[in-house]
């Protein structure tokens with residue numbers, strides 16, 4: 001699969017270059033490329049400069065050769081898109097969940113898939129799906145997704161029974177990390193992405209591969225306790241990161257601490273922070289400090305230099321980011337803190353959809 005990755009990574013590449021990089025013989029490479037061309041995934045795009053002999057023919061990926069059908073179930077609105085091989089979204093549908101759980105949430109998914117299948121313009125390479133909760137990616141089973149009231153739901157087999165395409169499922173934070181790794185320019189093979197909205201979870205890419213953990217729960221930092229005598233969390237423990245740094249907890253803190261702003265929305269809070277409201281800025285900064293405590297442990301354990309913050313919290317701006325950085329600076333060795341880059345993701349609301357497309361690309365074509 002490394003050859004497909006090379007053609008994908010380079011805009012154009014010759015058969016000789018692939019042979020050189022992969023240590024495969026030219027005959028083997030030619031045969032592999034012939035197969036990829038037969039499948040319509042690769043075309044010859046032109047002639048390269050001669051290196052002494054006959055000038056080489058250059059190869060490139062046909063970005064619209066396949067479509068990936070991707071779903072993001074991680075927010076109060078189920079989102080779905082058709083994505084091409086380069087992560088470009090060509091068509092999308094979405095629908096508010098409106099409290100639907102269990103079987104009703106499943107039929108919403110079937111409806112959305114049926115709608116987009118009617119819009120496809122080429123062969124579907126696979127269905128990729130990002131869901132909140134604990135997901136057994138190898139079996140395609142959602143072990144627990146509390147918001148959707150799903151427990152041991154065999155989502156992959158249910159979809160396999162309805163649609164003739166391979167189905168891949170993973171946790172939404174894991175997929176967001178995969179998206180940031182696959183679709184952003186970065187040189188390191190390692191990355192940690194923390195996704196925070198209603199809940200908080202992280203995805204960890206190590207040596208170019210998503211690290212799921214023994215029980216598929218790697219990066220479950222939302223329920224690591226960061227406050228000594230903290231509030232009761234939905235998980236039954238006290239002082240979890242989610243009780244102090246999730247969007248939901250920030251909304252509660254503003255309601256309690258801010259005289260003028262009662263029952264604010266996330267938009268209200270962002271607007272007030274933007275306009276210089278010092279109480280709100282201090283709350284965001286403190287939430288960032290708690291997040292930074294968790295980040296410091298990840299940096300100390302993994303020595304990953306690239307930390308990305310995504311999800312609704314990524315709009316919390318400079319006060320939040322300052323808080324994260326301050327806590328990291330206080331809690332890890334100065335040399336390690338200095339070489340750690342912490343920033344917000346730039347893939348917007350589509351990050352889980354793009355991660356789902358990367359998951360399908362990874363399984364079907366060996367591309368990441």
Ligand SMILES: [Zn+2]
Nearest residue numbers: 223233235240
């Ligand atoms: Zn908890």
